[in-house]
Amino acid sequence: MTAWKRFVHVKNPYLDTMDEDILYHLDLGTKTHNLPEMFGDVKFVCVGGSPNRMRAFALFMHKELGLVEGEEDIKDICAGTDRYCMFKTGPVLSISHGMGVPSISIMLHELIKLLHHARCCDVTIIRIGTSGGIGIAPGSVVITDTAVDSFFKPQFEQVILDNVVTRSTELDKELAEELFNCSKKIPNFPALIGHTMCTYDFYEGQGRLDGALCSFSREKKLDYLKRAYEAGVRNIEMESTVFAAMCGLCGLKAAVVCVTLLDRLDCDQITLSHDVLMEYQRRPQLLISNFIKKKLGLCDQIS
Ligand SMILES: O=P(O)(O)O[C@H]1O[C@H](CO)[C@@H](O)[C@H]1O
Numbered sequence: 001m002t003a004w005k006r007f008v009h010v011k012n013p014y015l016d017t018m019d020e021d022i023l024y025h026l027d028l029g030t031k032t033h034n035l036p037e038m039f040g041d042v043k044f045v046c047v048g049g050s051p052n053r054m055r056a057f058a059l060f061m062h063k064e065l066g067l068v069e070g071e072e073d074i075k076d077i078c079a080g081t082d083r084y085c086m087f088k089t090g091p092v093l094s095i096s097h098g099m100g101v102p103s104i105s106i107m108l109h110e111l112i113k114l115l116h117h118a119r120c121c122d123v124t125i126i127r128i129g130t131s132g133g134i135g136i137a138p139g140s141v142v143i144t145d146t147a148v149d150s151f152f153k154p155q156f157e158q159v160i161l162d163n164v165v166t167r168s169t170e171l172d173k174e175l176a177e178e179l180f181n182c183s184k185k186i187p188n189f190p191a192l193i194g195h196t197m198c199t200y201d202f203y204e205g206q207g208r209l210d211g212a213l214c215s216f217s218r219e220k221k222l223d224y225l226k227r228a229y230e231a232g233v234r235n236i237e238m239e240s241t242v243f244a245a246m247c248g249l250c251g252l253k254a255a256v257v258c259v260t261l262l263d264r265l266d267c268d269q270i271t272l273s274h275d276v277l278m279e280y281q282r283r284p285q286l287l288i289s290n291f292i293k294k295k296l297g298l299c300d301q302i303s
């Protein structure tokens with residue numbers, strides 16, 4: 001029996017009428033680049049805020065996949081722009097998205113069109129990030145089941161013209177479970193499944209007392225974070241709702257996996273040493289590399 005291929009769908013009737021599509025912020029285009037040849041074999045897309053992290057992930061994946069060509073062949077495909085960076089190794093694409101909803105949303109529009117133009121199918125997309133934990137030990141890896149907004153609602157509100165359009169932020173529960181099962185096979189790997197709250201700001205928006213502005217008390221902050229915990233929220237970051245909404249609408253299997261850098265019930269400032277921060281940031285990468293190797297039928301635990 002032939003399995004159906006899951007293509008990436010764009011939902012824009014105007015795209016078909018365009019002679020050329022310029023993916024401006026990626027410095028790629030349908031006339032200037034052979035997108036099917038460059039990207040047609042992509043099966044896994046990993047995204048994260050920082051360019052260096054996404055470069056490190058591509059190099060790590062390259063090694064883990066045992067690919068023959070050298071590291072020096074892994075170049076930034078978007079080098080012509082300094083908005084985002086993109087690296088490809090085998091079927092894995094690694095892209096940075098900057099900080100916050102507007103930044104990741106621009107990248108996702110162009111990435112989803114890229115995958116569509118390249119005729120990619122059966123693509124899984126995973127955000128590997130950092131976050132602030134609530135009521136869990138720093139260094140824990142949270143696999144998101146549902147992304148919620150600042151009111152703990154599983155929705156993303158997109159302003160389109162002068163309307164507010166509400167979109168669902170459900171993520172693929174089966175994929176989250178699969179990732180959690182994968183995490184159990186890694187020794188001493190603290191992981192859990194929970195809701196992730198996405199905010200529009202790192203300071204006031206996440207109830208921090210240490211920003212340039214703060215108009216609420218310590219008690220109000222703690223009351224808010226405790227209510228978030230009771231609603232099932234285990235970590236806070238700044239991209240998951242729009243990521244879940246856009247990927248869901250375009251038929252991409254999506255997951256969010258973020259390490260926590262602190263427990264927000266204890267503090268606001270990130271005081272980790274550089275080495276500890278780097279080690280924590282590698283945790284989502286290790287989990288995703290094991291997952292990808294498993295999906296590709298490579299040895300489960302090479303690392
Ligand atoms: O670690 P990344 O992927 O950048 O994600 C988190 O870190 C940034 C804030 O420091 C926000 O973008 C937040 O979502």
Ligand SMILES: O=c1cc[nH]c(=O)[nH]1
Pocket residue numbers: 130131132133202206236237238261
């Ligand atoms: O507290 C934190 C840490 C990382 N990223 C966030 O968005 N918040």
